[in-house]
Amino acid sequence: MTCESICIRIRFALPGVEHCRINLKMQIFTVVYLLGLSLALQNVHCFFVDTAAHPKENSTKRKHKSDDGPVVVKIELGQSLNTISPHFVGVNIDSDTVRYHWQTLDFSSQKLQNLARALSPSYLRMGGTSADGMNYFMGNATAAGTQVFNAGHHVAKPPFNITADQWVYLNEFLRTVSWDFIFDLNALKRNADGSWDPDNARQLLQFSADRNYTIAGFELGNEFDIYRSEYDVTVAPAQLAQDVMTLQKLLTEFPKYKSSFIIGPETAYFAPEYFQAFLAAGGYKAVHAASFHHYYLMTDEERNLQHFTDIDMMDTMKAHLDEVFAEVRSVDPQLPVWLSETSSANNGGLAGLSDAFVAGFLWLDKLGVCAVKGVETVMRQAFYGRDYSLVDGDLNPNPDFWLTVLYKRIVRGAVFNATGRHDVRVYAACANTDNFKAGSLVVYMLNPNNYSVTFDLPQFQSQSRLVYSLTPGDSNGLISKFVSLNGVKLELVNDELPDLKPESAPPGVVTMDPYSYIFVVFPEAKISICLH
Ligand SMILES: *[C@@H]1O[C@H](CO)[C@@H](O)[C@H](O)[C@H]1NC(C)=O
Ligand SMILES: *[C@@H]1O[C@H](CO)[C@@H](O)[C@H](O)[C@H]1NC(C)=O
Ligand SMILES: *[C@@H]1O[C@H](CO)[C@@H](O)[C@H](O)[C@H]1NC(C)=O
Ligand SMILES: *[C@@H]1O[C@H](CO)[C@@H](O)[C@H](O)[C@H]1NC(C)=O
Ligand SMILES: *[C@@H]1O[C@H](CO)[C@@H](O)[C@H](O)[C@H]1NC(C)=O
Ligand SMILES: *[C@@H]1O[C@H](CO)[C@@H](O)[C@H](O)[C@H]1NC(C)=O
Numbered sequence: 001m002t003c004e005s006i007c008i009r010i011r012f013a014l015p016g017v018e019h020c021r022i023n024l025k026m027q028i029f030t031v032v033y034l035l036g037l038s039l040a041l042q043n044v045h046c047f048f049v050d051t052a053a054h055p056k057e058n059s060t061k062r063k064h065k066s067d068d069g070p071v072v073v074k075i076e077l078g079q080s081l082n083t084i085s086p087h088f089v090g091v092n093i094d095s096d097t098v099r100y101h102w103q104t105l106d107f108s109s110q111k112l113q114n115l116a117r118a119l120s121p122s123y124l125r126m127g128g129t130s131a132d133g134m135n136y137f138m139g140n141a142t143a144a145g146t147q148v149f150n151a152g153h154h155v156a157k158p159p160f161n162i163t164a165d166q167w168v169y170l171n172e173f174l175r176t177v178s179w180d181f182i183f184d185l186n187a188l189k190r191n192a193d194g195s196w197d198p199d200n201a202r203q204l205l206q207f208s209a210d211r212n213y214t215i216a217g218f219e220l221g222n223e224f225d226i227y228r229s230e231y232d233v234t235v236a237p238a239q240l241a242q243d244v245m246t247l248q249k250l251l252t253e254f255p256k257y258k259s260s261f262i263i264g265p266e267t268a269y270f271a272p273e274y275f276q277a278f279l280a281a282g283g284y285k286a287v288h289a290a291s292f293h294h295y296y297l298m299t300d301e302e303r304n305l306q307h308f309t310d311i312d313m314m315d316t317m318k319a320h321l322d323e324v325f326a327e328v329r330s331v332d333p334q335l336p337v338w339l340s341e342t343s344s345a346n347n348g349g350l351a352g353l354s355d356a357f358v359a360g361f362l363w364l365d366k367l368g369v370c371a372v373k374g375v376e377t378v379m380r381q382a383f384y385g386r387d388y389s390l391v392d393g394d395l396n397p398n399p400d401f402w403l404t405v406l407y408k409r410i411v412r413g414a415v416f417n418a419t420g421r422h423d424v425r426v427y428a429a430c431a432n433t434d435n436f437k438a439g440s441l442v443v444y445m446l447n448p449n450n451y452s453v454t455f456d457l458p459q460f461q462s463q464s465r466l467v468y469s470l471t472p473g474d475s476n477g478l479i480s481k482f483v484s485l486n487g488v489k490l491e492l493v494n495d496e497l498p499d500l501k502p503e504s505a506p507p508g509v510v511t512m513d514p515y516s517y518i519f520v521v522f523p524e525a526k527i528s529i530c531l532h
Contacts, residue, residue: 064423064449070456070509071421073443075428077459080414080529082374084429087180089367089408090123091383091390092341095130095184095222099160101385104393107173111495112395116177116383118405118497123216124174125340125379127184127266131222132231133159134186136200138167138207146197148190148233164207171213180216182263182340187221187243188233196220196243198250209256217261219340220247223293224278225271237277240265244286261288263338268293272327279331289336289376290328294320295346296362303345305478308358309448309515311423314365321373336376342366343381349388357399358478359388360470361448364517367407368427368444371415380404399473399483402490403517406468406500409435410442410519414529418443424453424512430530431521436466438532441525447512455510460522466502468519469512478515 097105106112135147147159174181185204189197208215220243221227224235235243244264251257264287265278271292279290296313297303307313321337328335344354344362353359363380370378380400382389390401413430420426424447431440441460447453473482473489482489486503502521512518 064421068421070454071424071426073426073445073455073457074419075441075443075457075459076417077441077527077529079417081372081417082415084371084412084415085376086121086408086412087123087377088371088412089119089404090125090182090377090379091119091404092125092127092379092381093383094128094381094385095126095134096128097126097385098134098162098166099130102166105384106395107169109395111492112384112391113173113177114492114496115391115395115397115401116173116179119383119408120178122179122408123182123377123379124179124383125182125184125219126170127182127219127222127341129222130160131184131219132186132188132227135159135161136167136186136204136207137161138164138203146190147186148188148231167204167207168211171208171211175213181214182217182219183215184219184222184266185247187224187235187240188231194239196246198246201247202250202253205250205254205257209254212256215257215260217263217288218247218251218257219263219266219291220244222266223268224265225267225269225274237265237274237283238281241278241281241283241286244283248286263287263289263291263340266291266293266340272323275324276327276331279328279335284328284332284335287335289338290324291338291340292324293341293381294339295343297345297350298347303350305353305358308344308353309361309478311425311448314362314369314425314448317366317369318373321369321375325373337374338377338379339366339370339375340377340379341381342378343388345388348386351387352479354388355392355398355400355481356476356478357470357472357480357483358515359398359400360403360483360517361446363400364403364407364444365425365446367411368425368446371411371427371429372417397490397492398481399470402483402485402500403470405497406470406485406519407444408432409500410468410521411444416441416529420445420455423449424455426455430527431523433530436521437523439526439528439530441522441527441530442519443522444517444519445510445512446517447514450514452514453512455512457510457520460507460525462507463522463524464507465505465510466521466523467505467510468500468502468521469516470518471513471516 185201189200191197224240227233251260267274297307328337344359384391390398392398410432411429412432416428418426418428426445428443431442469486471484472480473484474480510520
């Protein structure tokens with residue numbers, strides 16, 4: 001086991017409280033306390049042990065400080081580790097949005113469309129817990145099927161309708177902004193024998209095919225590994241694999257969707273048993289990619305400013321992905337891996353942090369690690385909705401929106417192995433040839449420290465470069481609601497994005513401000529792997 005601490009995870013069936021993880025030393029107290037609480041309130045649904053990688057309790061003290069001299073960066077340019085595709089970074093809009101936030105999400109807003117278009121090409125996944133309570137009423141209320149949930153229990157998220165108008169509105173928006181849709185179908189429509197009932201999904205597909213809506217991919221259900229606590233329903237992994245095959249068959253009924261892909265099993269965490277059992281039961285043959293969700297900050301102890309720049313926290317992702325790949329590879333040597341729902345803090349994020357400049361550290365590092373490890377697609381929770389969104393409730397961009405746009409514009413193609421030093425992060429890849437000449441390299445780096453750091457890149461010492469340096473957009477520092485690019489605060493101008501121009505810099509070392517991240521493009525690098 002690579003886990004560093006075993007935690008007990010308690011989920012409450014209380015709206016708004018999703019994942020509570022409590023340390024080992026709290027276990028006995030917690031179990032006793034919660035047993036009492038559950039008797040008193042009847043809202044504790046399950047307990048389970050989490051063995052996911054978790055930073056050490058006794059976190060390693062920083063080995064480095066400001067006077068340690070330059071970080072020497074070495075990049076292995078002869079060999080590419082993986083490839084970043086134009087669709088590497090995608091976004092989510094939670095199915096909850098249809099239920100709770102539909103009124104405020106104005107798809108007809110020119111501003112919103114401009115923001116969305118800036119991220120294109122991109123997948124938009126609509127999924128989440130509410131996907132499993134969503135009925136499709138496409139002008140025909142007779143065939144919604146049986147929604148399975150235990151009505152005797154407190155159900156946090158009862159079933160609701162998406163109407164034809166809402167579906168049309170959403171699909172027309174996606175068409176307008178050229179996003180590629182991935183839709184999470186309700187897996188809790190079930191027949192008496194426990195198998196998935198595809199009738200309501202069929203209605204939705206027929207309605208969509210009639211309007212020629214392109215749907216790139218589908219999922220069936222959400223976070224099956226923790227269904228019990230949301231809906232008091234269990235769907236065994238082997239059953240889910242069967243259901244996904246039923247979905248695969250359903251898609252063949254529609255010429256428009258017969259080549260759409262399916263991803264799964266969409267587990268809440270990388271839940272080793274569920275994941276493995278799903279794949280082994282034949283799920284791997286039915287899905288284009290094995291998919292799971294990930295959040296760094298889940299316990300009260302973790303959900304604070306300090307952990308947003310914590311290198312040990314960032315390191316957990318590497319171990320986590322190694323485990324995921326080991327499992328997927330044990331079943332299928334080729335199957336892609338997708339991180340289909342992910343953000344810094346779970347449960348809606350953390351107001352003032354996951355929507356602030358500081359959120360960029362865990363986000364950019366996650367993109368870097370995923371690219372190195374070979375994750376095919378990473379979908380940010382969320383484009384819109386709650387505190388981890390790229391776009392806020394007034395449809396204004398948060399700092400991570402700008403970071404995501406820059407990443408998509410700058411980074412694309414082969415990924416290289418870059419090494420630096422333990423207190424910083426360094427990643428390298430081909431620069432996007434849509435915006436830079438073929439052969440260009442980008443090195444992107446994070447300095448999550450309160451001291452400035454100088455980087456020495458001996459391989460590019462004598463080359464000029466284009467720099468995109470990102471720092472807090474105002475005097476609020478890490479918790480700034482804004483980000484500056486090369487010292488200029490980024491804001492929309494008449495609802496349009498400004499030019500996101502780099503600064504030309506002479507050859508030499510690269511010095512990074514405390515708490516900053518940077519993209520450095522070498523247009524003259526002529527890296528042979530980046531030439532074609
Ligand atoms: C915590 O770290 C210190 C310093 O490295 C070490 O001396 C100590 O033994 C560690 N404690 C535990 C419980 O691991
Ligand atoms: C409504 O659904 C039922 C059952 O699938 C079907 O027989 C009927 O033709 C549908 N009606 C309309 C108006 O689409
Ligand atoms: C969904 O729509 C149907 C048909 O209009 C209606 O009978 C049903 O009550 C609605 N359900 C909810 C939860 O609104
Ligand atoms: C339907 O969509 C496809 C692909 O998006 C497009 O090529 C085709 O022309 C469309 N057909 C109609 C009838 O609009
Ligand atoms: C990257 O380079 C480092 C240092 O040379 C090495 O330890 C590591 O295994 C390499 N990683 C990959 C994925 O090749
Ligand atoms: C940087 O952080 C260290 C350790 O947290 C602290 O001791 C030091 O005073 C800080 N330096 C600055 C310039 O804030």
